[in-house]
Amino acid sequence: MSTKSPSALRWEILLVLAITFGMSGVRATLRLIESVARPEGLSEQEVTLNQQQSTLAWLDPALQLTQTGVLFAWGGLAIFLLLHHLPVSFTKWRFRTTDVLHGAGLAALVGVPGLLFYITAVHLGLSKQVEPSGLEDTAWRLPLLVFNSWANGFAEEIIVVAWLATRLRQLRVSWPWIFVASSLLRGSYHLYQGYSAGIGNIVMGVIYLWYYKRTGRIWPLVIAHGLIDTVAFVGYAITGGTPGL
Secondary structure, three states: OOOOOHHHHHHHHHHHHHHOHHHHHHHHHHHHHHHHHOOOOHHHOEEEOOOOOOOOOOOHHHHHHHHHHHHHHHHHHHHHHHHHOOOOOOHHHOOOOHHHHHHHHHHHHHHHHHHHHHHHHHHOOOEOEEEOOOOOOOOOHHHHHHHHHHHHHHHHHHHHHHHHHHHHHHOOOOHHHHHHHHHHHHHHOOHHHEHHHHHHHHHHHHHHHHHHHHHOOOHHHHHHHHHHHHHHHHHHHHHOOOOOO
């Protein structure tokens, strides 16, 4: 691991997290405090993902795509920094066909128990009722939900796993503390959904980082995350059924 510019590395971590998921975690924590302070219980409250951004049918897709673009830009920024500031080898980052199979396996491993955990948490009053899609039924709805699903997967796994783990290792942080930092970060920005979302995503974070540490592969994690969100978002939009993850 490189030992150059530890101060610059610390500033990079601080600034990137302040722009991306670190600030999202702070906002989500404050939203949870607000929700707990309300007279009704968490399970009686609702939260809508992929909310409509405009009542104008032609403008809403454009606004949705700007949000998706921001997520892809966050992940792209992390890759850019890894390439140009204390660059790391991207040999293991090359896409392989086996990444799809591994990603699908991880999606099943995390997604199915996650859905059961969510349903249980709602009954126990530990989670809000999550509506994965609030978009109007238009021709653009499903493509927009798919784009957002994969933007989430790309941004979260690149930043919360690959970039953060790489930078902390370059600062000689031990792996146990990296597991703590990465999983708590992932859990924090889901707290607006309730306590269970934070706990569930901490567990997910541990599993995903363990896979990354063991294999050095990031694309299976992006694929797994994208598949989980696609099933939750698109499945709900099509069936109008039980809210997903």
